[in-house]
Amino acid sequence: MISFITWAADPAIFTIGSREIRWYGLAFAIGFLIGYKIVELMWKREKLPMDWLDKLFLYTIAGTIVGARLGHCLFYDPAYYLSRPIEILKIWEGGLASHGGTLGIIIAIYFFSKRVSHKSMLWAFDRLVVPTGLVACFIRLGNLMNHEIYGHPTDLPWGFRFILNLHDWKMGAEPLYSLPSHPTQIYEALCYLCIFIICMWLYFKKKAYEREGLLFGVFMVWVFGTRFFIEFLKEVQEPFEKGMVLNMGQLLSIPFVVVGIYFIVKALKTKKTDAES
Numbered sequence: 001m002i003s004f005i006t007w008a009a010d011p012a013i014f015t016i017g018s019r020e021i022r023w024y025g026l027a028f029a030i031g032f033l034i035g036y037k038i039v040e041l042m043w044k045r046e047k048l049p050m051d052w053l054d055k056l057f058l059y060t061i062a063g064t065i066v067g068a069r070l071g072h073c074l075f076y077d078p079a080y081y082l083s084r085p086i087e088i089l090k091i092w093e094g095g096l097a098s099h100g101g102t103l104g105i106i107i108a109i110y111f112f113s114k115r116v117s118h119k120s121m122l123w124a125f126d127r128l129v130v131p132t133g134l135v136a137c138f139i140r141l142g143n144l145m146n147h148e149i150y151g152h153p154t155d156l157p158w159g160f161r162f163i164l165n166l167h168d169w170k171m172g173a174e175p176l177y178s179l180p181s182h183p184t185q186i187y188e189a190l191c192y193l194c195i196f197i198i199c200m201w202l203y204f205k206k207k208a209y210e211r212e213g214l215l216f217g218v219f220m221v222w223v224f225g226t227r228f229f230i231e232f233l234k235e236v237q238e239p240f241e242k243g244m245v246l247n248m249g250q251l252l253s254i255p256f257v258v259v260g261i262y263f264i265v266k267a268l269k270t271k272k273t274d275a276e277s
Contacts, residue, residue: 006069011146011166012090024142033136035131042127042203060128063108064101065091071100075248076232076238098136098227099252122263123214129219130203133196136223140189151182153235158183158265175183191226195219214267220260234269 012020036057043053070094073081073088079095081088111126143149145161159180169175202208208215241247
């Protein structure tokens with residue numbers, strides 16, 4: 001009886017010249033496009049100016065990509081990237097940090113709120129987080145296709161063996177597999193899918209956006225709370241994390257969970273607002 005799954009997916013969909021078009025990039029793009037359509041439905045439901053939506057989309061994409069890339073480079077290996085700044089631009093080689101992406105979005109929404117909507121940042125966050133769980137789900141599936149960010153070895157029947165020598169394997173070498181390991185990309189993808197469903201229900205069925213900050217708080221607690229616990233199953237991502245009681249991903253998650261709890265409590269103590277005021 002097979003007690004593990006051998007994962008031999010090619011990260012590339014196809015190659016143009018020397019440049020690979022990867023599943024990760026496609027998953028990222030599909031997630032954003034579906035997210036855009038969901039927010040468009042929300043905009044129509046609340047009869048909001050449609051030109052705000054396009055600007056929100058552009059601000060969010062810029063904040064996500066720039067923040068996630070800088071987060072990876074500066075949180076996880078600052079010495080390497082600061083000594084080779086041109087490497088920071090090579091997003092196609094992988095390396096995006098969700099915590100950095102979150103900070104990037106926060107900064108982007110600050111400018112969106114000041115220059116476009118002239119509403120509070122929480123007003124934008126309560127709407128933006130609704131599809132974000134689905135986007136994050138697609139991104140983690142992209143990590144799965146890249147054979148990256150997986151967990152410790154396991155003897156559970158759904159353990160995955162990932163290819164360790166991807167570059168050499170694509171050049172014709174025999175694959176070198178990891179030990180059967182926790183597919184933490186799938187664990188996280190499922191958690192993000194759950195928060196997407198919860199946020200959709202809270203927005204469309206419960207009108208949770210009438211309590212400013214509630215949707216944002218729920219999202220932050222769920223996403224970074226589950227991330228904190230799943231990190232216990234992950235392999236060390238960077239050498240400096242060896243021997244740490246809590247890794248960098250967990251340390252960065254704690255403030256986001258605290259912020260989420262604060263906004264949930266604050267929203268539940270506050271009277272409902274007029275969402276269209």
